[in-house]
Amino acid sequence: MRGRFRLGTPLDPRRLGVSPGSSCLSHSRCCSRLRSLCGALSDARRLVSCASPSRSRSLSEQKQTRKILVAPAWPYASGKRHLGHVVGFAVPADIFARYHRLKGNDVLMVSGTDQHGTPVMVTADREGVSPREIAERYNALTREDLRDLGISYDCFTRTTTRNHATVTRDLFRTLYEHGWLIAQTTLGAFSATTGNTLPDRYIEGTCPICGFPEARGDQCDNCGNQLDPADLINPHSIIDGSTPEFRETTHLFLDLPKFAARLRPWIEQKSNWRPNVRNFSLSLVDNLKPRAMTRDIDWGIPVPVEGYPEETKRIYVWFDAVIGYLSAAVEWAQNRGTPEAWRDWWQSPDALHAYFMGKDNIVFHTVIWPSMLLGYGEGGQLGAGNGDLHLPDEVVASEFLTMEGKQLSTSRAIAIYVRDVLERYDPDPVRYFLTAAGPETQDTDFTWAEFLRRNNDELLANWGNLVNRTLTNAYRNFGEVPAPGELTAQDEQAFESVAAGFSSVGELIEQARFKAALAEAMRLSSIGNQYVDHEAPWAVIKEDRERAGTILYVALRLVDTLKLIFTPFVPFSSQKLHELLGYEGWLAGPLEFREIEEEGGDKHAVLTGDYSAWLQRWEPSDLPVSQKLREPEPMFKKLDPGIVEDELSRLDVA
Template sequence: MKKKVPSKKIITSALPYVNNQPHLGNIIGCVLSADMYARFCRKNNEDVVFLSGTDEYGTAIEMAAFAQNKTPLQICEENRIIHKKIYDWFNIDFDFFGHTTSTAHTKNVQDFFNKIHNNGFFTEQEIEQFFCDKCQIFLADRYVVGTCKFCKYTDAKGDQCDGCGHTYKSLDLIDAKCTLCHSFPNIKSTRHLFFDFNNFKDKLQKLFNTNSQYWSENGKQITKSWLDQELLPRCMTRDLKNRWGVPVPLKDFEEKVFYVWFDAVIGYFTFYKEYVAARSESKELDKNNVFATDNILQDCELVQFMGKDNVFFHTIVFPSLIFATNDSYPLIKKLSVTEFLLFENEKFSKSRGHGIFGLDLVDNTMGQSCLWRYYLAKIRPEKCDSNFSFTHFTNVIDADLNNNIGNFCNRVLKYIKNKNDKLISIDKLEHRDDLMVQTIDKIYKEYLTSFSAIRIREALEKILEISKVGNEYVQQVVSSKIEVPKGFQVAFSIVVLIGQLLEPFIPVSSEKLLKMCNRKKENFCESFYIIKSAEIGDDIKPLFNKLDDSLIERIKNFKK
């Protein structure tokens, strides 16, 4: 078999914000999608580091702390544990999972800032900002709510409207109020640091022209819409009530912190450095040396997963900051952007108790994680918003996992165990076998192509196609009554292939199936082939279980 040349990939999931627990849309939107792709790349013999971590600074954390009468750090530490518990239940296989309140991150962000500042790309500017006399604080974006000037949405936040997606200055809001005391704020002057993105528009356009061929269509369109207009300077510092952010290391700005999106995107590089430092055993790469150099980031391919509301920060803000350092940090190569996942045709809402959130699942009362990984991949909102439906969920699990994949695999393995003493011994293939191999090989290569292009739903459908071909082949063998034992032995190779292909999607079920086949997890080969000699395991049982009535009722009657 021809070996593929490994390439070093840093795969990132947009940092989940730690002010609350993630819902199903958050999970498939970046973390689970990135995990599936990372598993695929590892299995494709690629050198992969899969990184993420909790985004822990900013006003939303301060507001949550205020509402719960806790400190921001308490909120972060409590919710960080919840996030990790949920991701562990979903079998998210991070190589490193960090958090932005770490000392390492503070140092890395400040070093990043110093490079940009020394290169002259920050300017000081006095601006007018909302000031609440009652609370005696300048109001950062999230401490302001009002009516969006673009779409007239009446609950628009201070920096971005959830109604239409526009970003703006908080002073642009109509009838703005302080979110802490609900009074109308005054306007006062304060001094801040600004970064002019228009300085890098040509470089951003070149990056777009070069790499957007590897981006999902929605990511392309969102980025293009920004590049088609003037990129205005943006304020990169904040006056926060608790100074809850990375401190600005500059004289006369000691009381200010960085805008959360300035520090969050740099977090990917922090986490990679922490990952390398944690695994370094040589004096040349001890922890201090790792954080003193950026050389370890060279020659890495950056692949990023996110929801569509985060595209601007990853394709405009992040690359611009990298350009401003004049260093050779990796720029975004591949971009996978999801649309929104609805829950029974409405938006998820923690306050209204609408939707399934991570902690609702971790006790397994609504099924094992493999069911949820599979279904979320099935409905991944790749090109448009998609909808979670309880009825569709139960139908998909029965149709795809039980009736298609499960029945085929169980039928083949049970036959080989009971009729052939667990043995596979094939001397030569029949004409019917050659035709089947050609068909399976074509679909298998389409699976590889789809997954490489991060068309995850399409890749999943290819497994179902392979299982369907396998079912048809077995039925043809049984109907012909010719060389039936041999036909089932040939079909064993399809079962093994399915076990390997399922691994990025449902790794626990994949491992279970391969164990019954008495096969080890293997990297992808270039072509589908027939296993001529093997012996399967003793314990053959259904790969999936039918959803019992009580489980279906619990799922359909789920209420927050």
């Protein structure tokens, strides 16, 4: 039986994608076998090299690194965030960032809460408090949600900082002076009952293009077209149902048609973009219209142009929100005492910029933000003639997540809030589900039955099972990493097959194919389970302790290697496994809040972390023989089927 066992078709060494810096097996009796394997792979990246640990680290340090900006969309600070939000901007971005850090790239992940705009004002009016109070409250709650979900920002800030206002005014003023912002008279919506400005997102009606009855005043979520409130058929206020009044008002418009000739070829060459992003963006560029970048409100960044008093005019929330990707990088550089460091990401043609969002935000990141960057050029106080600001390279937009057949909507009270979920479940099963079953390329329905199944039948039964039985058998019988004897062909093939995952999983993550990447990681875990099933160390140890030790050594090495491959997806359990294997220190963390004081004395908290302390890289690990193991404990909890009924009873869904 054992002689006929195969883990799969032998791999072409050129596909291994394993860094040459990892250490060989320590025990002398197996080194000769592995050295011969290394020799066979001399023209490719090796499965295992015979370098010392110190040499391994130096080789990792010698790798050419790339500056990578990871830019998750800015959530509104107007309410609690639900799973439909974080499945688009947070979890995919974190997988991407963690992977590239493990690869040794220089990652800067920045974002924050969008404190301005009419959603914040409406919440404030409803609760009878100031917009600033609402923004501060939900900034704190959002930071806690993202920290507890393990979203590893370098700087998660807010749009009410002095720094952000300075950067926003610089871009606005420069675009105005260059003629890209033009004054136009338009119809503004006002409440018939209060006389106040009605935010475009709080006016609904029938879409004049597709007939969708719940189109918003700025965009139809059904067909994706941009709209103005006056375009809607039978518009009404979602606050009190009244029909809005439309009055003439003057605003500054970004002259988008002037950018069409540059936008189209730029988008056309983005063959790496998801089809939904590229095709939708191309459909927009031939029909661009000037878009208003000011609003008739008194909450937001004042317009830095004469004739637009701050009492009645402020900069459009989406204009200043996308600038946050730049201003947060500037803030990060200032906070670490290297105020010009942001330029390494923003004014380098060799950098990589990856943006993450839901599909309803595509237009802002593929049309409006690139136009703003093109219009700004090298000018302005911030650019200072040091080079153009970098355009987006990757725009990763997820489809919508529905909930038990209903579209998630905070305003319609249909939501599964992040905080509520994390109070009842560990973060890694949530991250796993959102990745494995999320709306990567099509709308996906969240059901509690499927959440239960994914946790129990996949995460727990596959990866959790491999870890638990490997560590349990090794701990009970040896208490440490056992010294291996002679390796069999099956042992070597197991190493080779799993080590190939650094290439296969890594390539999929780089392509933003996170669902496929996680499925590949689970396939590799299945290979580990097949190996343990076939070799049966619990039975072998009764007759051959040395061979049982070798099997468990191989299994521990597989688990230790898979630990790294799973880290971008389920970082909390990977850290736990890191410690159970006897390691000290952090594998992937920690995240923390830090208080920042700006010039003038203003203080605010940011979500950040010191990720330079991460101990390992995207390559096979070096698990030392005789390293003491800690007493095993389950990686994941088995969920009771009764949670489905319990959770459904909590939902206020018709």
